[in-house]
Amino acid sequence: GAVVSQHPSRVICKSGTSVKIECRSLDFQATTMFWYRQFPKKSLMLMATSNEGSKATYEQGVEKDKFLINHASLTLSTLTVTSAHPEDSSFYICSARGGLRDYEQYFGPGTRLTVT
């Protein structure tokens, strides 16, 4: 089946620093990638949608200058949390679409970000 990897799985950083999270589709070309964040006991919240080679489309209320998304190739998208603050601590999950079953989103394992 289609596999999506995410790196790192856990990261702790200090307030004011930036953190980059990578999302890779390992065995298929991802025409579209999605970035979600999830707070404890809450559902997924879509942050942005990115298509390879074009700018990401951000959801209302998501600061594009704070959450930088780059979808440089059909297998890689990155999310950079700039000038992180404790309230950015969350579970960040990417997903990718573009496998054999194009309607399906394949999720990465998620990244637990803790900002101290």
Next chain:
Amino acid sequence: GQNIDQPTEMTATEGAIVQINCTYQTSGFNGLFWYQQHAGEAPTFLSYNVLDGLEEKGRFSSFLSRSKGYSYLLLKELQMKDSASYLCAVMDSNYQLIWGAGTKLIIKP
């Protein structure tokens, strides 16, 4: 607006059957998904329904009625490992997934 409703929490007994309901109101419909999510992990795909009726896959079945804006996920022969959150999501006319808040299923021995 777009809305997905599912119960917040359900409890069932090991070996029993449980049905998790989902109702939706969305702008357009391109299919309904069920995902399973264990605590601290990413969601995993369970099922996809785009036509009315029942789709069976092992111990799990998913039903859809588009006219009623209704779906359910049926889990049979419950096992302790089925304790998880079950997320209902609908793909709207823009091919965006609209997510429900999830149903936390607790399995008791």
